[in-house]
Amino acid sequence: MFVDQAKIYVKGGDGGNGIVSYRREKYVPLGGPAGGDGGRGGDVVFIVDKGLRTLIDFRYQRHFKAERGQHGKTKNQHGKGAPDMIVKVPPGTIVKDEDTGAFLGDLVRDGQSLVVAHGGRGGRGNTRFATEANKAPDMAEKGEPGEERNLILELKVLADIGLVGYPSVGKSTLLSVVSAARPKIGAYHFTTLTPELGVVDVGDGRSFVLADLPGLIEGAHEGHGLGYEFLRHVERTRVIVHVLDMGATEGRNPIEDYQVIREELLAYDKRFEVQPELIAANKMDLPDSEMNLQSFKEAYPDKAVYAISGVTGSGVQELVYAMANALDSAPETALWTEEEVTPETQKVFRFEPKESFEIRRDGNVYVVEGKDLEKLVKMTNFAQFDAVKRFQRILRTSGVDDALRKRGAAEGDVIRIGDMEFEFVE
Structure with missing residues (x-):
């Protein structure tokens, strides 16, 4: 099961309590305070594990609470700090605070970590409160409560190249031909409901990750069809391959299909305008495909179009080379992995004194x-x-x-x- 959204609760561990204690050695008169501090509570830490693909584990465990620190001890001994709670997440996970909407982090690299809930500091023992006026204070602090949050996790598939197109244009078939992936293939719309990934071996020492993304329909940027579920994953890819049905089955028009897909992508985000793209003219084994291909080339003479047939394998290897070459010349990271900083978006922090209550x-x-x-x-x-x-x-x-x-x-x-x-x- 592919799960790309989850809501969870996290809480850092509470700090241990400080204690009230006094030195009681036989030959130390008026020994004074000797209460130790409590230990720090553990943090809740997300760490990227490249072996994970979905957020399905968070369907079964939604609460994550780190341990609290040990309480202080006598003879000025501090309590031991609690270990951090490590939670593994797949690469491509975005973390947001559900209550405030604040963006907390974008985890993309294997081993990358993010503290999502800090543990509380330990309470101070009575030794800490000794003064000239009160040399034997009879008080100690409790441990600080750990930070707690409700989080929204959102997974955006990390793939080098994404296959986009209307339902049933042959994206899943193409993925199964060029990689070892075995996506579900059927003669009905929305056979692919979740992203499928496959590693493509170009044959010349190069390889890349190819994603078969759920079918796109008109109005996707407004949430129609799979809508945001589709577009969320497209924005992570470095190169887009538009798969078009040149056989015009089911009354499709390849020119109109391409126009609608482009409009939907740009309506979602204008940055798709500069995203590298290729055209895979699929189903060239069907009647009228050659005529439709010529019409498309006349309508878009500046586009890189590759005639293929996912069923017969014709032209597929040429497309694979073209995808690898496009990836070599594409930016090292997707356009969305780093936010653009402009004078309008740059934050300026000013000190404004105000009451703390x-x-x-x-x-x-x-x-x-x-x-x-x-x-x-x-x-x-x-x-x-x-x-x-x-x-x-x-x-x-x-x-x-x-x-x-x-x-x-x-x-x-x-x-x-x-x-x-x-x-x-x-």
């Missing part, structure tokens, strides 16, 4: 929202008196107390930060 009302509750404050709540152990005092001090110095007063908060009002609720106290 926002306050809103939820009924009678004042809700304080801020990434750093919510993380502070998760990493604070409210069972420790010193930790509570530190939490209150941070709220005061970061301006949260003053901001709440400006919004009308008074003694006894309920304040919520993350999952924590407490009363506002002057």
Whole structure:
């Protein structure tokens, strides 16, 4: 089964908790704090494996969660960091954040890696909080929660050359003749529903990967037929071979077919205008094919047209040489593997100071929202008196107390930060 889209959930491992501990050696009076830090949580890392072809594994496992770091230990011993969680993906995988739509990475090379969810740092032990004013702090941090995301994975087939054309024009037959691939071949439309790959041995020491792509119909750029499922894979190829039915079976017109295919490609993306292409005039063993071929050459005198028959094998080797030569002169990478940077698309980052939190009302509750404050709540152990005092001090110095007063908060009002609720106290 070929699967080229998947939705999964990933979460980096939580950091280990720091601990409260003190030196208790017999001959060390007033030994002081000795609580170790927690270890870092593991990252979730995607790594390209060239042996994979589809995203089918993500149909059966949709959740990936890395291990958390070890907790700190006594005698200032830090907890051990957790190993990263390695997830293998096929070459050509694009990773996006489902919630924000952000583009995270394009994985194309074997061994290429991408961290999709970072593990949390370990919480600090009480040794870290010792000061001149408080030489024996009775507090430690909890581990930082690991990053979590909902991801969309999209596979775009990586092939050197792609066969495009209407359904039933002979793309699958041609692939089976020039390579060891055995795609499904049938006398009905959309026999090929997913991309098929085959390695073509030119015979002179050269070889390339050829893709039989699902049939294209008018309106594909708007999602008609297989639509985006087809065009997603075409954009990865370095050379396009238009396969046309010169026998004009089923009332086809090769000239009109080529025009429609070109219009659909350009409607999807204008960069197809400069994509190297060849014309495979297929089914030359049928009546009227010679007449249709001459008409096509008159309509497109500047196109490289190769008369072939996938059934008899006539002209196929000549086409294979032409494909290899076109590939030699084509750009090393597909046009879509690197985004063009223009003054319109180039991002400029400017520092704009602003409050790191926002306050809103939820009924009678004042809700304080801020990434750093919510993380502070998760990493604070409210069972420790010193930790509570530190939490209150941070709220005061970061301006949260003053901001709440400006919004009308008074003694006894309920304040919520993350999952924590407490009363506002002057």
